[in-house]
Amino acid sequence: MIRVQNLTRIFEAGKQDVLAVDHVSFDVESGEVYGLLGPNGAGKTTTLRMILGLLKPTSGDAEVEGFRVSTHPDEIKRRVGLVSTSAGLYQWLSPREILSFFADVYGVPAVLAEDRIEQLSELFELTSFLDRRSATLSTGQKQRVNLARSLIHDPPVMLMDEPTRGLDVVGSKVIFDYIDHLRGEGKAVIVCTHRLDEAEQLCDRFGLLHQGKKSYEGTLEELQQCTSCQTLTQIFLQLLDAPVPQPETVTATQGDLL
Numbered sequence: 071m072i073r074v075q076n077l078t079r080i081f082e083a084g085k086q087d088v089l090a091v092d093h094v095s096f097d098v099e100s101g102e103v104y105g106l107l108g109p110n111g112a113g114k115t116t117t118l119r120m121i122l123g124l125l126k127p128t129s130g131d132a133e134v135e136g137f138r139v140s141t142h143p144d145e146i147k148r149r150v151g152l153v154s155t156s157a158g159l160y161q162w163l164s165p166r167e168i169l170s171f172f173a174d175v176y177g178v179p180a181v182l183a184e185d186r187i188e189q190l191s192e193l194f195e196l197t198s199f200l201d202r203r204s205a206t207l208s209t210g211q212k213q214r215v216n217l218a219r220s221l222i223h224d225p226p227v228m229l230m231d232e233p234t235r236g237l238d239v240v241g242s243k244v245i246f247d248y249i250d251h252l253r254g255e256g257k258a259v260i261v262c263t264h265r266l267d268e269a270e271q272l273c274d275r276f277g278l279l280h281q282g283k284k285s286y287e288g289t290l291e292e293l294q295q296c297t298s299c300q301t302l303t304q305i306f307l308q309l310l311d312a313p314v315p316q317p318e319t320v321t322a323t324q325g326d327l328l
């Protein structure tokens with residue numbers, strides 16, 4: 071469903087270029103939740119932005135349902151939803167107006183959009199504030215509107231950048247349930263998070279980025295076998311202590327150690 075092939079991005083930043091993402095490759099299948107993890111500055115957001123077509127790779131490519139982002143950026147946007155804590159809502163519009171607006175942007179026919187808004191309002195319990203101005207909503211309510219917005223065009227792929235940042239336990243639970251819902255619907259999901267405890271519960275497979283390179287990949291069991299660590303936090307700390315692999319990335323399924 072999602073194929074990332076040798077994605078690389080170099081930023082020109084003053085006198086020194088920044089190699090933000092360095093030949094990263096991975097696949098995510100339908101119904102799979104893939105945790106893209108790494109410390110600050112590892113290249114997670116840059117990778118998501120390239121998959122979505124918001125940022126041009128220096129080299130490499132990404133594919134969604136067989137469409138390459140380099141050649142079919144509009145097909146990609148139709149097929150990918152994005153949940154990001156930094157996404158704001160239009161303060162003067164109500165959730166219903168926001169959802170209608172995005173349905174229109176994504177080319178969802180008006181009749182279908184009405185049904186979709188109905189379904190998503192029930193799923194995310196928006197009904198009681200669907201026609202209130204967004205400025206008056208609580209953080210958790212705004213977050214639920216954002217989740218509904220990301221699904222308005224029913225995309226087969228969902229990218230989530232720090233979805234639980236700043237949320238309390240109840241808000242985080244809404245995200246957990248949402249990710250389970252996506253998995254049940256057969257979507258391919260990539261989640262970037264610093265909450266390793268959450269990632270451990272949520273994700274089926276992990277790719278660990280370090281200094282722009284993919285250092286580890288596998289299920290929790292595979293990572294445990296490969297590192298002799300038990301928790302994702304321990305595995306992560308081991309990754310930070312290890313030298314960045316050169317030139318090949320390491321796949322836990324191959325039984326290699328860093």
Ligand SMILES: Nc1ncnc2c1ncn2[C@@H]1O[C@H](COP(=O)(O)OP(=O)(O)OP(=O)(O)O)[C@@H](O)[C@H]1O
Binds near residue numbers: 089114115
């Ligand atoms: N527009 C830009 N110009 C220059 N450097 C950039 C730009 N965007 C990102 N970078 C650099 O690229 C590297 C990767 O950044 P990125 O935001 O992808 O990391 P991240 O893993 O998402 O980090 P965090 O967890 O802190 O959000 C960092 O060194 C960052 O400073």
